[in-house]
Amino acid sequence: MTFQTSVSRKHRWHVLPLLLNNAGLIASFIFLVLVASVTISPDLLSSYDPIAADPIQAQLPPTYEHWFGTDHLGRDVFSRVLHGARYSLLIGVSAMLIAVVVGSLLGLLSGLARGFVDEIITRFLDVVSAFPDLLLALVLISFTGPGTFNLIFALGVASIPRFARVVRGQTFVVAESGYVEQAKTFGLSRTTLIWRHILPHAIEQVPILATIGLGTAIISAAGLSFLGMGPQPPTPEWGAMLSEGRNYLRNAWWIGVWPGLAITLTVISVSVVGRRWQAAFEGRRLV
């Protein structure tokens, strides 16, 4: 008698029981839902303007009026943190989108073409991944100049190899599989084969990798903004806010601590969800 030990395909989508079994995962999930909703409409929770300065109200500690206090220009920190979610999250997500699309296409091309094309793409990926992500992004921004779009571009490019490598490897495996050979005997065209049978399996793990990568991308984005490479003031981006708050840490801790906490919690939540998803996909229960 043989017992099937392979991962049932149904398992992957059983998010609910997973949630119920795990407090950390639930907390992460709720936090992310919260972040997502403030990204969509930050005015829901706060009516203060995140940009307009009001020097009379500067550096007020947290009170009932201003939950997180106000910064050196008298802006409500709570409101700025809420509005900042949009920038941090969108930069991370857009960078991942670039990496996913370009990386998957390169990987697929590399895996299908093999030979010379594969060699060239692989060498290119080797060069890109030889530099640490953050350093590469810094180099790219030094060419393009600071700014939100340049930051997205730089982070996206730096993450390409991760996706390209996985998709390339999977493409090799899937292209040799029995069902691709079988489909070939039906007289299907190469395009149909790739589209129907190779691509969907080759990119199976990409969403999971992207979720895990999103956490790193948000940290990198905040870090680069901190260095002034990202959105420019007065944009309420978390990294930039942290950078401003740093100067006042001694007498107004709340200006820097709240955006810092926002970054930390978001990245932890994204990572927890991503890792757990990966574990579920691979058929493990816990990380």
Place this chain on the structure above:
Amino acid sequence: MNSPRPFLYIRNLTIRFPGPNGPTEVVRGLDLTVYPGESVALVGESGSGKSVTARALIGLAGTYADVKADVFEINGEDVLQYRERDWRRLRGSKIGFVLQDALVSLDPLRRIGQQLSDAFGERQDLPAKYDRSLDILQSVGIKDPERRLSQYPHQLSGGLRQRALIATAIAQQPSLVIADEPTTALDVTVQRQVLDLLKQRQRAGNTLLIISHDLSVVSQLADQVLVMRNGEVVEQGKTAEVLSGPSHPYTRQLLDAIPTASSRGYRLSPVALEHSDEISLIAPAAAPNVRIALPQKQIDAGRHVLVVDRLQKRYGRSTTGPLAVNNVSFELAAGEALGIVGESGSGKTTVAKMVLGLVDPDAGNVWINGQPWSRMDESQRRPHRAGIQLIAQDSLSSFDPRYNVEKLIGESLDAVGIFGDNRRRRVLEVLDAVRLGPTFLNRHPRELSGGQRQRVAIARAFAPRPQLLVADEPVSALDVSIQAQVLDLLAELQAEFGASLLFISHDLGVVHHLTDKVIVMKAGQVVESGDVEKVFAGPRHSYTQELLAARPSLN
């Protein structure tokens, strides 16, 4: 009277596994008595409970298994109270276990010598172990044991590997050796070697418990046989008596399912397969010995669908390496079935791939309906591909796991331009032809049993109404009784649709049963070819004679 004490004495053994709907009984009321020096066989299909029973004998039925019995004695000890520590004392020293697949049961990263010395347990010192290892390898018929001890499993051939595995099981000279499907998935000549080795041990007075789905294997070895079905023993007795006059219809059915020379032209499974049902068939008791004839094939000997002309193929870049296929030629007439027989590595699958146009030959040509198939461009070939369909050995890997049965079968109709309602109608029609109902449309490959999968593969192959079917070992992964049903379906549909069949197998019985002509391949070359009955009745080439002599027969 002082009768010898049985080594195994089991009464009313029941094994349960917890399940979502309460516990399931996988073994019910099994009685088993094995005396020293006896050899006993457990026979049944997958799921009949034979392997679990065997595992229970060494305390490895599983963490969740609930093993109960009125009496469960091994070597006079009551093992029902055994704890893991007690079982460990028993394993290896009193009972040796030979698992089915030597390739996965031997650790690929450890030398044979290391694995053998593991098998000695934790008592003896090293030099003695070395000498004992040499003795044991020699006793399982491995020549040159010094060299083999320092080799890794992948450096051994399939036969040597299986012997090495048996060597690890008998290392501590256990009183009982349990062999779980020891020859399944082996080539005939290798199977012969392993059976001979076990038979030799049995003659030397060793106790043996063999587990198999194949009655012809069992008939070679066992004094006593237990036929199991759905967890129960349906028949039990002396092997010779059970095989010559089975009293239970299920045993009869298992015997009938074995494809042989005498089954040619007749069905192997007792009644026409009921819809979506495959295991619970029982021959009607009224007609135990009546064979049902298969429909007549319409062979048009004048029209050659497939002509293979001096094919040659060498893999890799070297120009000096061995040829995978060397000068192979044959032709296949419309409606005819041709078998290609050979052991693994003989090049038969490469021939199939060249016929399918998946691999291009280095020299020679494949002609399909008078067209030079191998010399065509892929774009020219594509419109004709639907006329040649493949039934693969491992149908699970030939199915896209994301697809359900409807899409799996439907996809073969893309190239012939059948879409929409017509497609659905055609899919239902071929599903019906393989006796699967419309409820299967939404099933995914993993939700199908082995036999059902192979039936879906057959339905898919017939869906575009091909002229030529290439079946590469389509039944070699199936139990004998499921194999019988699949072979019957294949024969029926082939006759009904008038397709030609290129049937590749290492099993001579299957080829003899199903095909009209046969070619025998060895090391890439055709050593003998002709009418299947002539070749098998009077083989001229020594290799064919060797193959035929090696297959286990029922008597």
